[in-house]
Amino acid sequence: MKKQLSRWMLMLVMLVVMGAIVACSSSEEAGSDQGATDNSTDNAENSESDSSDSDGEKVELRMMWWGSQDRHDRTLKVIDLYEEQNPNVTINPEFTGWDGYWQKVATQAAGGNLPDILQMDYAYLSEYAGKELLANLNPFLDSGILDLSDSDDVYIDGGKIDGNLYAVNIGANVFAAAYDPTLFEKAGVEPPKPGYTYEDMKAAAQQISDNLDGVYGLQPDVGIATFNIFARQFGGSIYNEEGTGLNYDDEQLINFLQQTVDMLDSGAAAPPDVFMDAGSNIEQQPIVNEQTAMLLAIWSNQLVALESAAGRPLELTLQPLVEGGEKGHFLKPGQFLSVTTDSKQQEEAAKFIDFFTNSVEANKILNAERGVPIAAKVREALKENLDEAGIKMFEYVEMAQEYSKKVDPPNPPGSSEVEKVWETEVEQPIYYGEVTPEEAAKVFREKAEEILAKNK
Amino acid sequence: METKVDLNQKIQTNKKAKLRNQFRVDLIGFTFIAPWLIGFVGFIVGPMIASLYFSFTDYDLLSAPTWVGFDNYINMFTNDDRFWQAIKVTFIFVFGSVPLKLAFALFVAMLFNTKRRGVGVYRTLYYVPSILGGSVAIAVVWRQLFGREGAINDILGIFGIQGMNWISSPDFALSTLILLVVWQFGSPMLIFLAGLKAIPTELYEAAAVDGAGPVLKFIKVTLPMLSPVIFFNLVMQTIQGFMAFTQSFLITQGGPMDKTLFYAVYLYEKAFAYFDMGYASALAWILLLICAIFTAFIFKTAKNWVHYESEGGN
């Protein structure tokens, strides 16, 4: 009896071991880069000046980004191109979709196992830079490894915190509104021209809702980004310079919300029933189905996706202006590339970012999918290359410069929580008429300031 | 768990022999559960204790945790509306979805527990929704189905009912998510089917001899014989209900206005969007406590209604 048992125990152990071996061997090739990153676990800080990477020596880099099929294909081709030109460099791509990307990054950060090059988002920049997970790129700027001389400061400044560059913008966006020119024409309404005001928009939206059957003039938006443009025209912004509090008058917020409440009441704007099932997918906005003639909130690079889903041309225009206000628009870095402090080959990583930014050949492959490139000569070269939606995006971003001023500092730590408060306490209750603008403004200020007070 | 193995009763010679015998039984028992025990000690206990420790700290994932005592727990109960909202939503979800899903699963399993022709095809047909699981595709499908232009409204239109946008309505969003999990009733259905197959046919024959009709057979034979499996499904579905994540995460992201803020989604947000792993860990341990209380309660009542053939009934 005992004998039999031990025999079976042996088999059990063997089975487990076998499973382990099979699993190991099948992933051996992948395991190889593990060794390189293993040692970097705990010495994130002192790896700074590790520049053993002279030419010819084998270099392996890990690069991580999120995106869709189109972006993956383009980025992979650029990596191939770089490897071709630098035969000693191998770049291991690690790409995913958007869902879960930040969980993966956070887990790797906690494990001290971040890739060398990381695609960054504006919303997370100060959080990661503040925790010293991103390398300061100033030394590479000074030494000329990372050459941004061809890029205007407006494009670069978004990646700076306290004068230190932590992230290189790889696609600039400007906040915009989109409209359907055919529907405007059908309704006999003048399409919005740059410089149009909130009053103009209200009137036009009302007219369209009245003139066309089953079409609403406007998909309203009281998102935090839209309000930011509004507040900037009064010289304010959402967060103050230090990131410790809010930087606008409640009066402005109440006015801003009241406009939308009025339009919802009058039927100029579509009720939430129409646009709330859009979810977060740009392709599911009701303008795609000709249910609204105008979409108030969109980033300039999203026009491509919107047109593709609609199958007909749409136009970009500015956000509505406040009469007599300051310039409110700004050039926002859509995505960044950063070098992490876990990286032992920061210089090589910076070299690749330089290539990604300045190479005309690489950017012809990327084709401004992430937004408008920051290097002037790249932009020039791309203009011939673009399809119609791309040209519209380029032209819009160029035109919007006249209405733009400096970008706000990157969102302070805690901003994603503040934005959630905005969404649940301001934006959605306003759409559904559950709160008055006064109440919403009051609740938001209370809760947001409590969160931001932690940064003091 | 409670009854003693008969081996023990047979050997009552002396204490020593009894002890030796118990030792032998222990050895056999631990050999059988060894795979789980190794995994438990090696990979589970450590991370669990770590998360318990984190729950008493301020830990932002990226720098070292600092001890804050019970602050996270106190905050949760005294100063966090969203915590209470998440509790409310999750309880509604559990109590709404679990009974519905189990009843439906049992009903369909009974329908398919025959030797009629084509049953295999039907079984597959009804299991397919569960295969789609929590993919990106199902998130889009569900939004479209219950959206303003969706098929649900088309069907309602036939009956002259004015449709609406169900998935984004503050009043109905949670109900559509409940409907989604009920629709994916495949896994409890299969477990019920396997359980039904294990019921000895002579029990039915005996009942038929006693003149029992289908309803009586169901009550007298099927329910008691199936009770271990019903019990299992009830416990597991309740636990899984409390831990539900994907439906809300992929389809509604907790909205509109936190009306579908599942507990696990809130926890995820805290951990990975706000970098508050300490607080998230505290949330997790409270959820564990809630699950444990409910499970213990179900186990307590089980004595009265779960019938184990191996233990000679109650």
Next chain:
Amino acid sequence: MKKSKSARTVIYHSSIIALGFLMIYPILWTIASSLKPENEIFRNSSSLIPSFLKWENYAAGWEGFGGLTFGTFFLNSTFVTTMVVIGTLFSSTLVAFGFARVNFRFRTPLFVCMLITLMLPQQVTLIPQYILFHKLGWVNTYLPLIVPSFIGGIPFFIFLMVQFIRGIPRELDEAAYMDGASTFGIFWRIILPLTTPALATVAIFSFYWTWDDFMTPLVYLNDTKLYTVALGLQMFTDPSALSAWGPMFAMSVVSILPQLLVFLFFQKYLVEGITAGSVKG
């Protein structure tokens, strides 16, 4: 008599088919969308008939990402999933038999421990677990995905098997004891055959859960050559940029097929499982 029986059969079949249509409508929608051109997926979305069949979606989807095709993902998923199913069957039956039939000391507290591990959300043990696996050098291999199944990492299945084994009359064991069978002999020759339907259930579920799991491979696999189907499906779309919806739906449809095959294969054991009664009789 005969007439009423056939009438009942007709009602049975027609009501099941009607309900069945509701059950699979979303899948039909997915299939329809996988054949639609991009600008029809979200326009008139409730229509199940594409204006023309765009089979290119399947080609574009299968092509994957920069030379990395879905063929790779399918091979990876098949390997991982097969290993996990084997591991789960292996560990859950052994462990469940131990808990259900052997009266060792600390049985109840250990069983409670096992149930408790079910109740802690993965999200909070993820980080410590990642660090542990990272120290072991397992990150970016399949080990974190496969090994846990061999060492009983999914208590759900253990609990399930325990419930089924407890439903088997003990007289069967005792009769075998009398005949001189060992404990293992009872497990192997009496209990395992009697739990065939439950084993089929375990196989189907562990296959489906592993095939569908997205978070574990996402966190532990870095090299895209190691990615699984669930990860691949998720890489077509980005909520804020141009997404490849058609190919995504196409590959979603394709990824259902292996699961369907596995289900069809194992479901006959659900039906033909030897019942306790037939052995006794």
